Amino acid sequence: MANAQRPSWLAAGLACRCPQCGKGRLFHGFLTLAPECEACGLDFAFADAGDGPAVFVILFAGFVVVGLALIVEFLYRPPFWLHALLWGPLILLVTLGPLRPFKSILIALQYHHDAAEGRLDRGARADREGRP
Ligand SMILES: [Zn+2]
Numbered sequence: 001m002a003n004a005q006r007p008s009w010l011a012a013g014l015a016c017r018c019p020q021c022g023k024g025r026l027f028h029g030f031l032t033l034a035p036e037c038e039a040c041g042l043d044f045a046f047a048d049a050g051d052g053p054a055v056f057v058i059l060f061a062g063f064v065v066v067g068l069a070l071i072v073e074f075l076y077r078p079p080f081w082l083h084a085l086l087w088g089p090l091i092l093l094v095t096l097g098p099l100r101p102f103k104s105i106l107i108a109l110q111y112h113h114d115a116a117e118g119r120l121d122r123g124a125r126a127d128r129e130g131r132p
Pocket of ligand 1 (some may be wrong): 002018019020022023024037038039040041042
């Protein structure tokens, strides 16, 4: 497919769509990838975001929730039950909400930069070790 028709990695990632065509859905469930794009047939077997999305979400959510909790504590000194009431739902919102788009963005970046797991070139290794 020509690059002119390819969506940007950010647009495809935020929309949770196929990084090649931007039309097919990337996910089959909440975080489960579809086996292939329903629009262009791109095999999603290459996609492996690993723990990357969770790490970014944890850093983001920790910054937001801990920062707000500290500000509220120092300014208003509310009882602990109010902290639990405030931050419990916010934690769910700032962790589960961006998890899917973060995973989609990382997969779109992986596709656009043709990133893959590192592999040893067995031929070069055999030459270096003097094996045939
Ligand atoms: Zn597609």
